[in-house]
Amino acid sequence: MSTAHDPAQVPATTVDRGTVIGEGFTWLARWSWRLLLVSAGAAILWWILGKLWVGVFPVLLALIVATVLWPPTRWLRSKGLPDALAAVLVILGALVVFFGVLGAITPSLISQSGDLADSAAKGLSELQQRAAKPPFNLDNQTINDAVSTARTWLQDRGGQIATGALAGASAVGSGVVTLVLVLVLVFFFLKDGPAFLPFVRRVSGPRAGAHLTEVATRSWATLGGFIRTQAIVSAVDAVLIGIGLVVLGVPLAFALAVLTFFGGFIPIVGAFAVGFLSVLVALVAEGPMTALLVLALIIAVQQIEGNVLQPFLQGRSMHLHAGIILLAVTIGGTVFGIVGAFLAVPVAAVGAVVLRYLSEQVALRAGEITADEAEPETEEGSEVAEVEQDAAVTE
Template sequence: MRTGPSAAPYDRQMLFGRTPDQARPPGRPDPATPRGVATPRGDATPLGDALPRGMRIAGAWSWRIVVIAAAAAIGIWLVMQFSLIVIPVLVAALLTALLQPLVDVLVRHRWPRGLAVAVAIVGLIVLVSGLGWLVVSQMRSEYPELQARAVAFWGDAQGWLLSLPFGITQEDVNEFGTNILGTLRDDISSVLSSALTVGSSVGHFLAGMLLAIFALIFILADGRGIWRWVVGLLPRPARRPTDGAGRAGWVTLGNFVRVQVVVAAIDAIGIGLGAFILGLFHEGGMPLVLPIAILVFLGSFIPIIGAVATGAIAVLVALIALGPIPAVIMVGIVLLVQQVESHILQPIIMGTAVKVHPLAVVVAVAAGSTIGGIAGALFAVPTVAFLNVFVKTIASGSWRTNPDPSVQEVVR
């Protein structure tokens, strides 16, 4: 090895991998440079330090937002691809949020949890089946009268058509009826050709219903254990925040389901009462008032299609049984109730219950229906409500002091 003063620079460079210029602290001039002579600064400053602070903050937020949006898009795509599995499980979660208070009450009264779960599920099935049976029985009992009124309505409609100043004859009316029947016969082949598709859809529906029932049983029986297992999959530092936020979100979800039942009941009472009052001004009254109210109640849980279908049934019954003018009045009643529900009950009551701004409720339903159709509209508000409470609980740190909040503590 070389020794002496001349070896020092070489040895330091070999041992530490730095030249004398690199080892010099920043800002200290070279001792070999005469005093008063400016030295070039060089390009030692990183590019990020040269950018304005606002641009650096915007860039940092931008790539994070892009990553979050990409993850959300991938998640939505996966949900849509596995919708036959995801939708029944989500339905089971909503039903669990509805039935869990009943199960907890029975368990507190020393009922075995399995028996409490069985009673809750059987009670729900009996209630829904009873409402369906009531609708069918009422329609069967009032069908002869409704059929007679339909025949009379068709006779009045023919007389009205013949009285118009357009030269319509009885032959034209008969030909119109014949064309309708011919169109129906021509459509039979297309209906039969789509029977396989319909059968597949029915099979998917039945499979989804069975999956929802099984998921409901297991979530009601051991939902806390399932949740603890899910939380246990996370890294240890994230378990407590996720557990507390998830419990708060679950409280909000249960509140949403119960308020949705109240909104559906108000819709049913409004349209049913309107149909009953309308029938008081006509001889024989409005038929099928109770079945119409029950159908409106059940249809209110299906966004868009449920309200339109049940409202159309009410208007059709009014048209056949009472005439065109009462049918127009019935249209007004249905639209009034639906507008009150859409612009008052849903934004105010639902928004207060799930602690989401009314505008966010409307936007969530619109976005959900655009992305996922009926299922998207059904799960949009509860999903937004859950995520809203979940994020707020983690951001505020309330999970540290209140890991198991109540309804009043979440919605206040």
């Protein structure tokens, strides 16, 4: 019995397989070309960003600082203070708090630095004595030869070290200029910030301006949530580590706790650097056993932060999965170093805000959700959502 299909029995609506495959390749080619154009545009924007990074970086820092200082500025403005005066008072207050904290830890640093220096000298002597015993069996002459070799190496490279010192001094000067520029930008952001979105709407037009207003408002709220979350996480780290250092009798416990708080704003790198410093102080002042206990304390606190506090709080405030946060910090730190590690999470959060907004607009146009389900944060966002919903009904 033959199983071949009779061409006469093939339904008239059947489409040739070659036609279907051709349409699939046509669709793939069309979208590949679009993706290539988008990628080329992104590459050009990336190149422009690299050329303008000297000016872009202070703006990003100023925006992050402004999100922290905006709530007290808004409160002072609500009490009738002029915009400029409210901005100046808040900035001055923030500087007083910052330098006040530095002033609080400076006396302890000065008073205990002599004891730490003596402990370091004793520790080096003890290390030299231990090195002369088994299994190292390094006599004093061998150690002295090593020190002499190191001194000669440094003398031979004096020019390179001097060049590095000049580069470091230049970097410090550039940092001071950047700091001043950031403070000036923060003043203008606090003073004229509420007028920014109306200006954007006037320039870009009602439709585009409404979209930009909604995205900017959501991004601003996300940045504020990131700073508040990071401050909470850093404060918990500082309190736990500070208490542990006090219990273990490590000197400079308060200063190290304050450094832990500020270091927490630089993901991974800041915690590692301050933790290493704490272990080093404990080793010099109290000995190896205390240093090991401090190391265990810091590892335990970092595990609590990395696996519990940070993913939970940042995931709730920025609606980002812990894996995305870790991936963003890793990529940012690898490509741009400490600056990239610091800016990676807020940039990723703002990018997620933009993607979620685009997805929301697609869902409105497709009729998958209504304007009430979109949950806009501005009046302009509500108007846009209603327009997109009406367009979905019309189509």
